[in-house]
Amino acid sequence: MNLELSPADLAFQAEVRAFLAMHLTDALREGQRGTTSMYPEPEVSGPWQRVLQVQGWLVPLWPEEWGGTGWTALQRFIFETECALAGAPLVHPMGVRLVGPVILRFGTQAQKSLYLPRILSGEDYWCQGFSEPGAGSDLASLSLRARPDGDDYVLDGTKIWTTQAHHANRMFALVRTSTEGKRQQGISFLLIDMASPGITVRPIATIGGDHDVNEVHFDGVRVPQADRIGEENAGWECAKYLLEFERGAGIFSPRLRSQLKRVAEAMASSADQVLSEGMQRRFGEVVSDLDTFEWLEMRTMAALPPGDNPGPVSSILKLRASRLKQEIGELGVDALGAAGLRWRSAPPDGPGLAATLVPEYCNSRAFTIFGGAAEIQLGLIGKTVLGL
Numbered sequence: 001m002n003l004e005l006s007p008a009d010l011a012f013q014a015e016v017r018a019f020l021a022m023h024l025t026d027a028l029r030e031g032q033r034g035t036t037s038m039y040p041e042p043e044v045s046g047p048w049q050r051v052l053q054v055q056g057w058l059v060p061l062w063p064e065e066w067g068g069t070g071w072t073a074l075q076r077f078i079f080e081t082e083c084a085l086a087g088a089p090l091v092h093p094m095g096v097r098l099v100g101p102v103i104l105r106f107g108t109q110a111q112k113s114l115y116l117p118r119i120l121s122g123e124d125y126w127c128q129g130f131s132e133p134g135a136g137s138d139l140a141s142l143s144l145r146a147r148p149d150g151d152d153y154v155l156d157g158t159k160i161w162t163t164q165a166h167h168a169n170r171m172f173a174l175v176r177t178s179t180e181g182k183r184q185q186g187i188s189f190l191l192i193d194m195a196s197p198g199i200t201v202r203p204i205a206t207i208g209g210d211h212d213v214n215e216v217h218f219d220g221v222r223v224p225q226a227d228r229i230g231e232e233n234a235g236w237e238c239a240k241y242l243l244e245f246e247r248g249a250g251i252f253s254p255r256l257r258s259q260l261k262r263v264a265e266a267m268a269s270s271a272d273q274v275l276s277e278g279m280q281r282r283f284g285e286v287v288s289d290l291d292t293f294e295w296l297e298m299r300t301m302a303a304l305p306p307g308d309n310p311g312p313v314s315s316i317l318k319l320r321a322s323r324l325k326q327e328i329g330e331l332g333v334d335a336l337g338a339a340g341l342r343w344r345s346a347p348p349d350g351p352g353l354a355a356t357l358v359p360e361y362c363n364s365r366a367f368t369i370f371g372g373a374a375e376i377q378l379g380l381i382g383k384t385v386l387g388l
């Protein structure tokens with residue numbers, strides 16, 4: 001396969017660069033640079049989302065009639081690469097990349113007309129209510145009960161690890177509407193107003209010191225049945241579709257490369273002016289692993305029709321990206337050495353970048369857990385890619 005960009009792709013790249021030079025402010029860049037957890041805070045991602053929305057570049061994966069760009073997957077890759085290299089904020093993915101495609105595929109016309117414009121405008125900020133204290137990898141064992149009552153469901157139970165639930169005004173959730181038959185057949189997919197009486201959000205502190213994840217408790221919460229996506233008890237189909245986007249529609253290598261660039265800066269300013277041979281070798285290995293991963297990602301993207309996601313190959317990309325994220329994080333803290341121990345009091349741009357590299361390292365441990373743990377991805381690769 002030819003990995004050289006065509007003249008049309010090079011022209012597109014130049015257009016993206018010109019757009020970024022015009023619209024990406026220093027404040028937005030600073031906001032992303034200071035982000036050490038998974039996603040930026042809404043005051044960083046929100047303004048950038050509005051810029052992209054005005055430009056018509058917010059939802060490349062959506063059909064053009066709903067605001068999609070009609071880009072090829074390779075153009076999407078070019079766009080993500082240029083954004084990462086320029087230091088643009090990540091867009092909060094829960095609306096545009098996760099629930100948006102589900103509403104487009106399974107929602108009624110009324111649900112599309114109500115929710116899709118609010119995702120685009122940023123009026124709705126979504127969180128994902130899938131995991132529960134007793135249901136993570138084995139998601140089908142979820143037990144948050146939704147009991148029909150008139151035109152509503154009444155919800156009782158708990159969701160956990162809910163990223164940015166403390167910022168969200170909407171949650172998409174899997175709930176149990178039946179205990180008959182196979183576990184997967186008793187699950188429904190609901191859209192929930194986070195301001196509903198009976199919802200309590202409690203923070204979970206993580207080792208990186210960020211407030212990113214939460215417990216969300218439901219105590220007699222009423223949700224209109226009109227806010228169910230698809231048929232009752234058919235939510236598992238929506239969940240499987242959504243997970244393909246969660247694992248596969250992200251483009252990982254550009255952000256990994258920009259993190260590696262910061263690690264290289266830390267290594268260059270390391271107190272040990274001469275880096276050990278071991279560190280140099282590890283750096284070289286990570287660079288070559290990242291190059292290989294980038295080619296794999298680009299090749300996968302180049303073969304995809306517009307708006308599609310890679311399907312089962314997502315598991316390979318997600319697994320490889322998670323491990324690279326962790327290797328780069330480890331290299332970063334090793335480069336800092338003892339200076340890394342004072343990361344909590346270090347200034348953001350201080351020597352060695354300890355204030356960002358250390359929490360990034362801590363948070364990277366979660367990359368082989370969320371969106372399907374590494375062992376689960378290995379199982380999926382065995383089953384769906386290798387046919388074992």
Ligand SMILES: Cc1cc2nc3c(=O)[nH]c(=O)nc-3n(C[C@H](O)[C@H](O)[C@H](O)COP(=O)(O)OP(=O)(O)OC[C@H]3O[C@@H](n4cnc5c(N)ncnc54)[C@H](O)[C@@H]3O)c2cc1C
Binds near residue numbers: 130163366374
């Ligand atoms: C930072 C972070 C953010 C998250 N954000 C969200 C969110 O926004 N919304 C949401 O719904 N969830 C979220 N999650 C939850 C995440 O999806 C779950 O943590 C994940 O699915 C694993 O579930 P668990 O924690 O219950 O671990 P378990 O499922 O109990 O797994 C524990 C260990 O056992 C292994 N294991 C389990 N089953 C198997 C098996 N069959 N074969 C081999 N090994 C197995 C796992 O790989 C893992 O190593 C988040 C998690 C983290 C850490």
